Amino acid sequence: MRIFLSLAVLGFAIVGVNNSLIPDVWAFQSQSATGYVVERQTARQGADLAFSLTGKSKNLEITNKQTVSSFPSMLWDFNNLAEISYSELLKVLARRPESNNTERETVAQPEDIAPFEKVVQYAKQQNLHDRSIGEIVQAIADNFLGKPYAAGLLDESGEEKLIVTLNKFDCVLFVETVLAIARGIAVQDYDYQNLVNRIEEQRYLNGKMNGYCSRLHYFSDWINDNQKRQTVENITAELGGVPMNKTLNFMSQHRSSYAQMVKDEATYQCIVSQEAELAKTTVNYIPTNRIKSVYSQLKPGDIVAVATDVKGLDVTHTGLVYRNADGNLGLIHASPAGEVTVAYDLQRYIRRVESAIGIVVARPIDPRER
Known part of the structure; x- marks a missing residue:
């Protein structure tokens, strides 16, 4: 269970955050601690943070069982703080040392704020909120072209952590991040913490992180759960899709490949x-x-997953429909070849993917129309 820790400091809301084919089940399911991980923090860390900001300490007895609920008592000195910028505050949080007194380590990565702020600035300058949700998705995806691909990111930690990164991606993290940013921009919500919330909603069963099993590991499950919350709509059947007719049990049948299991x-x-x-x-x-016969029915920003003939598995890769300058439809994705890139023609790309049998398509639902 994650807990967001907010501190009122001169009007700022402070949030402490950390962060190839097995098959890409997902290329999607993994993310390193180079991103943000939203986690629980004890009262002792609160006292240490106050010391970092004020240079003062207070002799308080803290037990390892004291959690965020008791944290307000640690704010004894915060009303007298000198003005501190948000970026400076993040740097202080990032310097926090590891501690055995924390249930989970909280690490802030100030360098990850910059790409988010850059995207937000771009969105405002281009008035992206006036565009369709699909157009917003493609415009945001464009901002991450060239960012490095990194496989196996979410599973590097022994315990489930809410990780968000804007500096490198696997294929699903790219889709999740772009979609979450686009949903915020559509309603002119430019708050980073709300971005984190949206990613949690998209990634976990019923929108809440509750351990490894709560993560939506199969893309079909990801679509079903997000469709329930009106985040996306599965349009594969209406595009003429046919049943896959297979049992999805790849994970249980390959238990030894998943450390958590x-x-x-x-x-x-x-x-x-x-x-x-x-x-x-x-x-x-x-x-x-x-x-190619459904190109006319696809839209920029549609989520595309590569269906596979691998036994027990539904898809091996995912990306977003991309409308090229000449109108042809391609795929923008975090490519296992090395970086976020655009494959010029969608069908031609799918033909080259090993074990691919076709695509599954989900369309983002515009939050302004819900």
């Missing part, structure tokens, strides 16, 4: 239960040789 029987059984629920749903896909 190897060491925890309860987590393994939870994944088995999720797969059983998925068996009750029909997964449709558009065969590769039919993709």
Whole structure:
């Protein structure tokens, strides 16, 4: 369970944050601690933070069991703080040392704020909020061209952490991040913390992080859950998709490939239960040789996942429909080849993906129309 820790400091809301084919089940499911991880912090860290900002300390007895609920008592000195900028505050948070008194380490990466602020500035200058949600998605995706691809990011930590990064991506993190930013811009919400909230909503079952099993590991599950919350709509069937007719059990059948399931029987059984629920749903896909025939029905910003013939798995990669300058439809994605890039033609790209049989398509729902 994550807890957001906010401190009122001269009107600033301070939030402490940290952060190839196995198959890309997702290329999607992993993110390193170079990003932001929103986590629980103890009262002792609050006292240490106050000392970092004020240079003063107070002799208080703190036990390891004191958590955020007792944190306000640590704000004894904050009303007398000199003015400090948000960027300076982040630098202070980033300097916090590791401590055995924390349930989870909280690490802020000030360098990740810059790309977000740059995108926000661009969005305001271009009045992106006046465009359709799909156009916003493509415009935001453009801002990350050339950012490096990094596989296996979310699973590097032993415990589930809410990680957000704007400096490198796997294929799903790219889609999630662009979608979350675009949804905020559509309603002129430029707050970074709300971006973090939206990513959590998109990534986890019922929109809340609650351990490894709460992550939406299968793309079909990701679509189903986000469709329930009106974040996206699965349009594969209406585009002429056909049933995949396969049992999704790749994770349980390859337990040894997932450290979290190897060491925890309860987590393994939870994944088995999720797969059983998925068996009750029909997964449709558009065969590769039919993709070009639906170009006229696709829109920039549509989410595309590469359907696969790998046993037990639904998709191996994902990206976003991209309208090139000449009108041709391609795919912008965090490519395992090395960086965020644009494949000029969608169908031609899918043909070159190993084990690909077609695509699954989900369309972002405009939050202004909900």
